[in-house]
Amino acid sequence: MSLFKDIKALLLGFWTTGKHIFLRPLTIEYPEQKRTPFPRYRARIVLTRDPDGGERCVACYLCSAVCPAGCISMQAAGQADGRRYAAWFRINFSRCIFCGFCAEACPTMAIQMTPDYEICNRKIMELVYEKEELLIDGCGKEPEYNFYRHSGIGIVNPRGGNVDEEPPVDVRRLVP
Amino acid sequence: MRFTTIDILLLLVKLLLIYAVVLTGAAYLVFAERKILAWMQDRKGPNRVGPFGLLQPLADLIKMLTKEDLLPVAADKWLYLLAPAMASIPAIMTFAVIPFGAPFTLFGQTVTMQVSDLNIGMLFFMALSSIAVYGVALGGWASNSKYALLGSIRGLAQLISYELSMGLSLVPVVMLSRSFRLSEIVNAQADLPFIVFQPLAFAIFFISIVAECKRVPFDLPEAEGELVAGFHTEYSGMRFGLFFVGEYINIIVLGGLATTFFLGGWHGPLLPPPVWFAVKVLAFAFVFIWIRGTLPRLRYDQLMHFGWKVLTPLALLNIVVTGWWLILNK
Numbered sequence: 024m025s026l027f028k029d030i031k032a033l034l035l036g037f038w039t040t041g042k043h044i045f046l047r048p049l050t051i052e053y054p055e056q057k058r059t060p061f062p063r064y065r066a067r068i069v070l071t072r073d074p075d076g077g078e079r080c081v082a083c084y085l086c087s088a089v090c091p092a093g094c095i096s097m098q099a100a101g102q103a104d105g106r107r108y109a110a111w112f113r114i115n116f117s118r119c120i121f122c123g124f125c126a127e128a129c130p131t132m133a134i135q136m137t138p139d140y141e142i143c144n145r146k147i148m149e150l151v152y153e154k155e156e157l158l159i160d161g162c163g164k165e166p167e168y169n170f171y172r173h174s175g176i177g178i179v180n181p182r183g184g185n186v187d188e189e190p191p192v193d194v195r196r197l198v199p
Numbered sequence: 200m201r202f203t204t205i206d207i208l209l210l211l212v213k214l215l216l217i218y219a220v221v222l223t224g225a226a227y228l229v230f231a232e233r234k235i236l237a238w239m240q241d242r243k244g245p246n247r248v249g250p251f252g253l254l255q256p257l258a259d260l261i262k263m264l265t266k267e268d269l270l271p272v273a274a275d276k277w278l279y280l281l282a283p284a285m286a287s288i289p290a291i292m293t294f295a296v297i298p299f300g301a302p303f304t305l306f307g308q309t310v311t312m313q314v315s316d317l318n319i320g321m322l323f324f325m326a327l328s329s330i331a332v333y334g335v336a337l338g339g340w341a342s343n344s345k346y347a348l349l350g351s352i353r354g355l356a357q358l359i360s361y362e363l364s365m366g367l368s369l370v371p372v373v374m375l376s377r378s379f380r381l382s383e384i385v386n387a388q389a390d391l392p393f394i395v396f397q398p399l400a401f402a403i404f405f406i407s408i409v410a411e412c413k414r415v416p417f418d419l420p421e422a423e424g425e426l427v428a429g430f431h432t433e434y435s436g437m438r439f440g441l442f443f444v445g446e447y448i449n450i451i452v453l454g455g456l457a458t459t460f461f462l463g464g465w466h467g468p469l470l471p472p473p474v475w476f477a478v479k480v481l482a483f484a485f486v487f488i489w490i491r492g493t494l495p496r497l498r499y500d501q502l503m504h505f506g507w508k509v510l511t512p513l514a515l516l517n518i519v520v521t522g523w524w525l526i527l528n529k
Contacts, residue, residue, distance in 0.1 A: 033494075040493045044238040083514070 062164075064138035065123045068114055070154065071135055071163035079133030079170060082109040086125035086134050094118035095125060106171070112154040117147050131170035135163040156173065211316050215292055223445035225246065226256035232447075239492040243374065259440075264438035271343060274433065278341035280306045281394060282433075283438040286334025287445030289327040290452055296320035297455045298382045300465050300473040307384060312465070313382060320381035321373065325366055328411060331449075333362045335413070335420060338442070339430035348371045350429025353499065354420030357410060360506040361417070365407035367514035371521040372460045385464030393461035399517050401461045403510050408453040410506070412446060414487060416494040454483030 052060050060066070073079050079101075082099035101111040126136050144150050162168070172186065182191055215356075230245065230252070239245030246253040270279065301314030317323050332355060339351020373379060375396060376387035394401045409419035421429030431442045458464055458479040467475035497505070 036493045037489065040239045040489065043241055044235065046241060048238065048243045049241045050243045052246075 060138035060140060062138060063120045063136075064140070065120060065126075065136040066140035067116070067137050067142050068121075068125065068157065069135055069137055069159045070112065070133055070157045070164060071159060071161060071165070072107075073169040073171070074162055074167060074194070075169065076160075077106075077171075078108050079131045080109050080112065081107040081131055081133070081170065082112075083107075083130060085128040085130065089124045089128040091122060091124065092118045092120050109154060113151060114157060115151045116142060117150040130166040130174070132163070132168050133170075136167075137163075203238075205339070209305075209310060210314065213312075217314065218291075221294055221448060221451055222292055224451050225343075225444050226260065228447045228450060228468060228484055229443070230255050231484070232491070235485070235488045236492050238256070239489075250285075263437045263440035268436040268438060269433070271433050273313060273343040275341040275343065277339045279433075280438075282334050282338030282341055283434065283441035283445070284334075285449060286331060287441045289331040289334070290445050290448040293324050293327045293452045294455065296323050296381050297452070297459055298385050298464055299455070299476045300471075309396075311382065315383050316380060319379045321369060321379045321384070321460075325362070325369075328358075328362060328365075332362075333428050333441075333446075334445070338434070339420075342430075342433035344433050346426045346428075347430050347432045350420045350422070350426045350432070353422075353426075354413065354430055357413070357417060357419060357502060360503060361407045361410035364403055364514050365411060366423035366504060367511060367518065368403035368407060369460060369512075370518045371397050371400045374521055374525060381459055381464075385459055385466065387443070387461040389466055392461060394461040397458070397461065397517070397521070399513065400521075401457075403514050403517070404457060404461065406510060408457060409487065409490065410502075412449045412453060412487070414446070414496050415451070415491040416498055419499055422496060423494075450484055450487050451480060454480040454487070457483055 061122055070078070070080055080097075082097055084097065084099070087093075087095040087097060094115040095113070097112040098110040101107050121136070123136050125134050129135075142150070171180075182188075233255075234244040234252070245255040248254040248258045251306055268277065280412070295314040296317050298311065298313040298316070302309050302311045333355035335358065336351045339347040339349075339354065342348070371385060375393060376384040378384060413420050419429075420426075421431065423429075426432070431439055434442060455476070458476060462479050465472035465476040466523075467478075470478070
């Protein structure tokens, strides 16, 4: 009979909620207990350096272009040897949505996400991070990668004789 | 009846006691509800203010009192200002007729643990619960807001519908105890509470008082998913607080009435009578909270269907059967 079925369903509901009174809450009480985020957690953005200690950022504006919130801005400049760098680099964390597109777009692995999520601030202007605050002394998640040893070889060294590099192919001699 | 000084003093003491206990109880019921609901949802609930969050009601009160008391431009000013009081005063007035302990002798006088032992106590309660409808109706009307008006229309229809089944479910109690006086109803249950004889009437009464409190699953007047906050949408500050605390006073009072009518009031073994009364009322409050944590809201037509086509006929049938039973056992 459907009435008994309904009553049984009701009582089952009460049993479930009653049971949960005695179960351990799932709450993590934040300021006292902090959960450890996963290594790939997307929070505060940093600018990393290559293994030689030079700035990885080549000021290509890709991060700035891909940013949905439009919170990254910079000014490109060039060194005498042809290396590009950002004269200034600014991320407005009060607008950042931590989507990680900038880190994905970065061709030199310069801009990276870190798991440090505690960056809130009452003074909103202090959430605008300049290059000095963004730049870290380390390689972040890519400890070996150096842009100028791979894709950017032609800029700092002549092509042909570098590590892991084969001499340029003469396309006219490749015919079978 | 002549009042002596001692009578008046005793009355004042009882009034103050009831005010203090019921209002504090209502405030802590809010806290208990937040805690228990949180536990049911695997959360911890308020635990920041004081030990275990026990000072939370005080913090809420300070917050309510210091908030701005908004008056909508288009509102009917006097009704708008009056409505919260009309919702909460009848609730606490009902407590005047509830006996919460055994009478005892003090200074050679019999002191009843009841403010006023009216000979029509039950009718007094029915009348006041009807008056409490005005708080909802006028609050929603005077706000001059669509949501509030819809909420108060629903509230009116719901409260009137369920008052009927509530009143009818109490008739067998009167038939069994042969009195409208609440102290006599309690005394008639000295051996066995009426819930044993009248489980159906108890069930109907209980469902009706849940609807009278406008609580889940009958919270259509304030359905927050549909009507923002229903009849008290426009209220802020302590006026909202009055509506809010009125709801919890209502829980205590209606729990106390259910205790009085069906669970034998303050009667009980071992423990002192007021403690028994408190235990039973708190058990009711807990079940109210449990229901809120479990059941979803009814649809409006289901609510009306249930009230008029299920509860009311059942209550009428119950009266007839009780009458028969009383005649056969005379």
